[in-house]
Amino acid sequence: MASVRQVQVTVDCADPERVARFWCEVLGYVVPPPPPGFKDWGAFDRSLPAERQGSAFACVDPTGAGPRLFFQRVPEGKVVKNRVHLDVRVGTGLRGDERLAALESEGDRLERLGARRVQLLRADGFTESCLVMQDVEGNEFCLD
Secondary structure, eight states: OOOOOOOEEEEEESOHHHHHHHHHHHHTOBOOOOOTTOSSHHHHHHTSOGGGTTSEEEEBOTTSOSOEEEEEEOSSOOOSOOSSOEEEOSSTTOOHHHHHHHHHHHHHHHHHTTOEEEEEEOOOSSSOOEEEEEOTTSOEEEEO
16 A cells, blocks of 8 residues: 655746745745844745745645645646636535625635636536636636
8 A cells, every 4th residue: 555645736827936935825824944154035935046035935734734825826827727726615505695705705805815606517416516716827726
């Protein structure tokens, strides 16, 4: 039997720190401490060659339960739908109007952080309702 391994989710983006800080707010994640010898991430970033400054940022679950999220700068912009996306579980165990209210409430909060609503997918007898959204750079995710 294979052993369980830790997982890091990596997101390509234009502005890694901005996107990471958005996801900190969405998930309750935090920015990890800077490497030893640096008082903050800004000092670490300034120590890098100019072309590497601002090229990456990360956030972590303060409880250690969730995966680390790593954001890396890439030169190309997003042009198609994500092949992988995050589902943010805000309606677990809820059904009907109660679930829709939870999705709408969290959707409103995330819009104030810069997210954009894409589509509300209503329950169809097989799956429950979910709200498709985009983060501050257009990466799709679901509130479910």
